[in-house]
Amino acid sequence: MLVTEPLVIDINRHIEWEERKPSFKQLLDTPDLKLVMIRMRREHAVAWHRSSVAITVFVHQGEIDFGVRDSGEEQVYRLSQGMSITLPAGLDHQLAALQDSVVLVYKTPNPEKPCQFTNRTQEVSAMIQQNGGCMGHVGGAKTQASYCAAIQQLFNEHPPLRQQMEQLVQKAQQLAESADEQAAAAIQQLVGWEGHFRRELEIHSEKEEQGLFPLLGRHIGTETGPIAVMEYEHSEAKRMLAEFERQAGQPEGPWTPERLQAVTAPLVRGCQILFEHFLKEENVLFPMAETILSQQEKEELLRIVEAKR
Structure with missing residues (x-):
């Protein structure tokens, strides 16, 4: 599409x-x-x-x-x-x-x-600010009427994903200070952490892409507006993570600070997209879905969400 x-x-x-x-x-x-x-x-x-x-x-x-x-x-x-x-x-x-x-x-x-x-926002860390001023929300309960079980589960999955993103960005910043003989091992360690995060992110994303988005799209459409925005940001974040993995797997040349910064830049950018994406979901999309979806649709969404645990 x-x-x-x-x-x-x-x-x-x-x-x-x-x-x-x-x-x-x-x-x-x-x-x-x-x-x-x-x-x-x-x-x-x-x-x-x-x-x-x-x-x-x-x-x-x-x-x-x-x-x-x-x-x-x-x-x-x-x-x-x-x-x-x-x-x-x-x-x-x-x-x-x-x-x-x-x-x-x-x-x-x-x-x-x-x-x-x-x-809904606080500064994630000085390191994230230095890489584009991304504003993230770390934990905290939303002041609202209760969500249905499915939307609440999607909401609850954000804080642990945020925590992993903060750690990834922090490690990426620290890499620039590594000596060349340490950098290769540090990069591979970062790839391992990113891979674990990406797998958990993919499970969360599938619940939205196969459940929340199409169900909500019945009411507000999917070609433009909030659903199109959310799907675009999913694909962009995944593209950035894949680009980091690709560049980190290139063996040629010394691991200079400049090369380390270039290799980790897509990872940092992917996290920035997701920080902002989560804010939009929590402040716009989730409340919108709670208001618009019928009880039958909420039950259908719950079946999809629980099937992907």
Whole structure:
């Protein structure tokens, strides 16, 4: 299947920045889901307003101040990339961009609390920052109504995979400091760790590619939108891991710091893609699936997920 580029690239291609005011784009409009993107330059603001339905606001890129007004009292939340907030219907709110920002808004089940704030991001390590500033989320429970068993299992598989990715990136950084006589053995050790991680990742990915994605795709389509983005990122991450294995298997030449950096770069990039991918699933795709999938579809998904343990 031909898959479109990831959402952030698609946004940049099709929606130009409005210099004087925020821009709005409806990415999905189906009977089951409406997904709206707001793109804001630094210092742009969206004035006080309210939604007739409960919504989740997810910061895909940048940083905003999100104001909420309830019973005459105002509360401001500082939301950066990977953070989200869920509001009940009828609650006044506003947005102000502190830097160029992309925000996704979608309908969600009415929250248990008047306002639920979820910090979905923290810096993984200084080493990851040095390789592209990837922001990851390490552990932590999502503030939300309970997921069905299948989605909860997919959600629970993310933290141990994240931990392995952090370790892979850390080891890749340390390799650049290895002496040549140590590097060959260290590379092979890293290949072994990466292989173990890739096998566990493949099991997790198959549950989504053969279960979650097609089931959710019945409602929102698969050729464009969130499912196409998720499938593209799966394939890109796997391609990066395969490229690392290919380069690490080349025996020619000394293991200089420059060569070690070039060989490990695809591994680091693959992990960065997956850190961001997990955030999108946890903040957009999983809540979306919980809302949209029927009970029968959730049971079907559970059978698929449990069959691949």
